Amino acid sequence: MRDQGIDRNDIAEADLRTRRGVFRAVAFRDPVDGHEHMALVRGDIRERDDVLVRTHSECMTGDIFAATRCECGDQLGAALDAIVREGAGVLVYLRGHEGRGIGLVAKVRTHILQDDQGLDTVDSATAIGLPVDVRDYGPAARVLRHLGVRSVRLMSNNPDKVSALEAYGVRVSSRMPLLVQVSADNVRYLTAKRDRLGHDLPQLDGSVRLGEAPVSEVRG
Numbered sequence: 001m002r003d004q005g006i007d008r009n010d011i012a013e014a015d016l017r018t019r020r021g022v023f024r025a026v027a028f029r030d031p032v033d034g035h036e037h038m039a040l041v042r043g044d045i046r047e048r049d050d051v052l053v054r055t056h057s058e059c060m061t062g063d064i065f066a067a068t069r070c071e072c073g074d075q076l077g078a079a080l081d082a083i084v085r086e087g088a089g090v091l092v093y094l095r096g097h098e099g100r101g102i103g104l105v106a107k108v109r110t111h112i113l114q115d116d117q118g119l120d121t122v123d124s125a126t127a128i129g130l131p132v133d134v135r136d137y138g139p140a141a142r143v144l145r146h147l148g149v150r151s152v153r154l155m156s157n158n159p160d161k162v163s164a165l166e167a168y169g170v171r172v173s174s175r176m177p178l179l180v181q182v183s184a185d186n187v188r189y190l191t192a193k194r195d196r197l198g199h200d201l202p203q204l205d206g207s208v209r210l211g212e213a214p215v216s217e218v219r220g
Contacts, residue, residue: 043088046148052089054079057097101134120192141168
């Protein structure tokens with residue numbers, strides 16, 4: 001699809017020192033959704049193929065407060081660790097994606113339904129009249145183009161992310177699962193993501209034991 005780029009007045013870059021080392025922080029205001037997003041860049045990725053990339057949806061409860069209902073915070077840390085090990089890569093942190101795009105207040109309301117009525121993450125959203133997933137990955141595609149990334153190895157368990165990025169012209173050469181341990185707190189959420197949303201989560205059926213062997217890439 002035709003798409004516009006990021007205006008140079010809506011982007012700023014600086015080094016960001018973290019516990020994992022130094023990243024280049026690329027903050028940008030997206031011309032379509034109006035949100036301010038962030039890309040963390042490690043190493044030399046310009047005009048490179050098969051760059052290790054994570055497009056991470058904002059999750060305040062998981063990313064900041066380490067909530068155990070979801071795996072978001074664990075995935076965020078695992079993706080950054082993988083980029084550091086690789087020596088190069090990009091993590092795009094997408095604002096406005098809270099609760100798969102329904103927002104923070106609505107997400108917390110779905111938690112009430114999950115706790116009190118036993119609804120899963122899908123039915124709890126539709127029960128209050130909201131869509132299951134309204135996230136848009138256009139901002140990620142636009143900043144990857146700005147950074148000069150030619151193709152990506154996408155860290156995601158969600159095959160739909162591949163088609164979503166490719167619709168904006170990002171070439172996805174492979175998808176790398178980003179699996180976390182199953183626990184009593186997150187098993188219902190992970191099961192719904194596998195059974196209702198089509199996520200690739202083999203650790204739920206014991207076909208992958210985390211920490212014993214690397215997970216193979218899924219070629220596009």
